[in-house]
Amino acid sequence: LLPSWRLDQGAIAATYRFADFATALAAANRVGALAEAENHHPDLTLGWGRLTVRFATHDVGGLSINDFRAAAKVARLLAAPGA
Amino acid sequence: LLPSWRLDQGAIAATYRFADFATALAAANRVGALAEAENHHPDLTLGWGRLTVRFATHDVGGLSINDFRAAAKVARLLAAPGA
Numbered sequence: 001l002l003p004s005w006r007l008d009q010g011a012i013a014a015t016y017r018f019a020d021f022a023t024a025l026a027a028a029n030r031v032g033a034l035a036e037a038e039n040h041h042p043d044l045t046l047g048w049g050r051l052t053v054r055f056a057t058h059d060v061g062g063l064s065i066n067d068f069r070a071a072a073k074v075a076r077l078l079a080a081p082g083a
Numbered sequence: 084l085l086p087s088w089r090l091d092q093g094a095i096a097a098t099y100r101f102a103d104f105a106t107a108l109a110a111a112n113r114v115g116a117l118a119e120a121e122n123h124h125p126d127l128t129l130g131w132g133r134l135t136v137r138f139a140t141h142d143v144g145g146l147s148i149n150d151f152r153a154a155a156k157v158a159r160l161l162a163a164p165g166a
Contacts, residue, residue: 041104046127
C-alpha cells in the first residue's frame with residue numbers, strides 16, 4: 001500500500017523523485033505544511049530532484065503510530081496532483 | 084572566517100540551528116532561492132530546529148571553487164537578519 005516507504009535506521013522513510021531542485025523544494029514545503037498541521041515533523045533530505053522524508057518518534061526511541069499516520073498522509077499528499 | 088563549515092565526506096557542510104521546524108524550513112527556502120540564482124545547488128538536511136547545507140561538485144567527484152563561493156554566500160545569507 002505504501003511501496004516506496006522503507007525502514008531506515010529506526011525510522012520509516014521514503015524517497016520521492018522530482019524534475020529539479022525547485023520542484024523538490026516545493027514538495028518539502030507541502031510536507032512541512034502538513035507537518036505543522038499534524039504537529040508531527042519529519043526529517044527531510046533534499047537534493048537535486050529528490051526528497052527523502054523520514055519519520056521517527058524520538059521520545060520513544062523508535063516508531064510510534066503517529067509516524068505511520070504521518071507517513072500515510074505524506075504518501076497521499078505527494079501522490080496528489082501538484083506534487 | 085566560516086567557522087561553522089566543515090569537511091564532511093567529500094563535501095563542505097554547515098549546520099545551522101533554529102527555533103523550530105518552520106523557521107528551519109524558511110531558511111531552507113532562502114538557501115534554495117540563492118541556489119537557483121547561483122545555479123549551484125546544495126543538499127539540504129532539515130529537522131526540528133536545524134538545517135544542514137552541504138555543497139559538493141558531483142561532476143568532478145569532489146569540491147570546486149563554486150562550492151566555496153556558494154558556501155560563503157549561504158554563510159552571509161544565514162548570518163543576516165531574518166535568518
